[in-house]
């Protein structure tokens with residue numbers, strides 16, 4: 350008899366195509382990520398989707414090889430059903446449907462934001478954290494309350510990762526050795542000394558970053574300030590706004606853990622700011638290791654396990670992608 354106790358997860362919401370494999374008790378056996386790096390400009394959804402289609406078989410093969418399992422040992426296929434970019438999501442969903450049908454196993458649609466929280470809990474041991482999820486596409490402060498992951502604060506326009514990426518591109522920086530733009534801005538910011546006043550926009554529990562970005566880009570074009578100082582000021586202003594709303598959510602929810610996740614979680618300056626407020630409120634600071642903080646298939650596989658074990662399966666006819674699937678709309682019966 351074939352032992353079946355693995356879930357394979359497919360992530361394809363934006364620029365990354367990734368396949369992860371998790372056991373049913375949360376051992377991550379593989380997490381292969383292929384990032385799409387545009388030659389020029391931002392992410393074009395159709396171009397990124399083409400990348401995903403091109404690399405899907407190789408990424409899948411590598412993940413199976415790394416996990417040292419056989420395809421027929423997989424008992425569920427999980428995929429990122431949303432939120433995200435339509436063409437990218439559809440490519441991942443198509444691969445997932447084909448695999449599930451071929452293997453004769455259930456399909457499990459996973460909410461991408463929920464997955465970021467669940468992998469964070471798995472990897473850091475956090476049980477009931479206030480989560481700050483900061484990435485290329487999302488900036489969300491969330492915590493579990495009354496059956497759902499509630500959104501306490503978020504960006505009203507662009508995500509913080511996107512803000513840093515656009516600024517870096519406007520500054521003519523290039524992604525050498527595949528280093529993310531956010532990391533390049535972080536390096537330059539570390540050399541900055543002068544804090545240039547920039548728009549600071551906090552509206553209730555939400556923030557807005559587009560005014561800040563426009564102002565920083567305008568100053569960049571004027572050429573009066575050093576790039577290092579602009580990077581430093583952009584980072585300080587954006588991260589202070591995020592930290593302010595995170596702290597308020599922490600004071601309100603009185604959670605005892607703060608979890609930092611998403612691609613921007615790799616930033617040491619942001620880590621130090623969040624760590625500081627966590628300490629002030631007597632909460633434990635947890636940060637997800639970068640391999641699991643960026644968009645990855647392992648988080649989809651693990652959340653797929655949790656959902657599947659709680660009876661969630663997604664029939665093919667309901668497996669359409671949900672571009673704007675909000676965090677609080679996703680059922681999480683495994684969280685108590």
Ligand code: AMP
Pocket residue numbers: 365483484485486509510511513514529530531532533535611612613614615616617642643644
């Ligand atoms: P994700 O959307 O989760 O895949 O994360 C990608 C985002 O994280 C991009 O916007 C990157 O520029 C950003 N990022 C990666 N490393 C860093 C860093 N060290 N500091 C700030 N942002 C970063």
Ligand code: MG
Pocket residue numbers: 363364365485612643644
């Ligand atoms: Mg990404």
